[in-house]
Amino acid sequence: TQLLEQSPQFLSIQEGENLTVYCNSSSVFSSLQWYRQEPGEGPVLLVTVVTGGEVKKLKRLTFQFGDARKDSSLHITAAQPGDTGLYLCAAWSNSGYALNFGKGTSLLVTP
Amino acid sequence: DAGVTQSPTHLIKTRGQHVTLRCSPISGHKSVSWYQQVLGQGPQFIFQYYEKEERGRGNFPDRFSARQFPNYSSELNVNALLLGDSALYLCASSVLGGASDTQYFGPGTRLTVL
Numbered sequence: 001t002q003l004l005e006q007s008p009q010f011l012s013i014q015e016g017e018n019l020t021v022y023c024n025s026s027s028v029f030s031s032l033q034w035y036r037q038e039p040g041e042g043p044v045l046l047v048t049v050v051t052g053g054e055v056k057k058l059k060r061l062t063f064q065f066g067d068a069r070k071d072s073s074l075h076i077t078a079a080q081p082g083d084t085g086l087y088l089c090a091a092w093s094n095s096g097y098a099l100n101f102g103k104g105t106s107l108l109v110t111p
Numbered sequence: 112d113a114g115v116t117q118s119p120t121h122l123i124k125t126r127g128q129h130v131t132l133r134c135s136p137i138s139g140h141k142s143v144s145w146y147q148q149v150l151g152q153g154p155q156f157i158f159q160y161y162e163k164e165e166r167g168r169g170n171f172p173d174r175f176s177a178r179q180f181p182n183y184s185s186e187l188n189v190n191a192l193l194l195g196d197s198a199l200y201l202c203a204s205s206v207l208g209g210a211s212d213t214q215y216f217g218p219g220t221r222l223t224v225l
Contacts, residue, residue: 004153031210040120042115042201042216043154088153092210097167099214103151 004102021105023065023089024071032072037086079109115217123223132187132220134202140207143185146201161208197224
């Protein structure tokens with residue numbers, strides 16, 4: 001099983017601040033996904049990164065895939081309370097049938 | 112369009128009992144996957160089914176079993192419940208399953224074992 005390590009585990013910031021969360025592994029991935037999970041809900045796919053060095057933007061969220069395809073980061077600009085949730089990175093297993101998730105970063109944005 | 116639905120929403124059982132969790136995929140999706148999410152952890156893969164056949168199984172004991180029906184809905188069964196089985200059980204559906212497909216998750220069933 002590929003191990004995905006996410007940091008930080010918890011993050012509490014005020015509205016308007018910027019933040020970055022990280023997803024690291026010793027394995028090389030063909031692709032990596034980021035999900036957000038809100039309380040009482042299942043994870044929702046935000047983005048899939050495929051190419052080493054790739055940068056994708058989703059409004060105030062910027063996702064980057066490391067050049068070696070072993071790590072990824074998620075940067076949020078001017079965080080809002082609606083960004084509160086659990087951010088999970090995930091990668092498909094070698095079989096292609098199982099998603100392996102990191103433990104997640106729990107983000108709290110207060111007004 | 113309706114998303115993935117799961118029932119029940121919450122469930123309380125005692126050790127040694129068995130439980131059946133149900134999942135209805137998005138219309139047109141033929142693959143269903145099950146995940147266990149323990150508090151403070153990311154989801155952990157249990158099973159994937161496609162066209163009623165098991166295509167993948169995670170590192171879970173034989174107490175965990177599942178099946179998929181002709182209408183593509185699915186059940187997850189857990190026997191001889193342990194305290195450690197307390198978790199959020201997530202169902203995800205996709206058109207074909209596999210890495211090329213997007214998985215859509217349901218809201219989960221919260222199982223508490225006392």
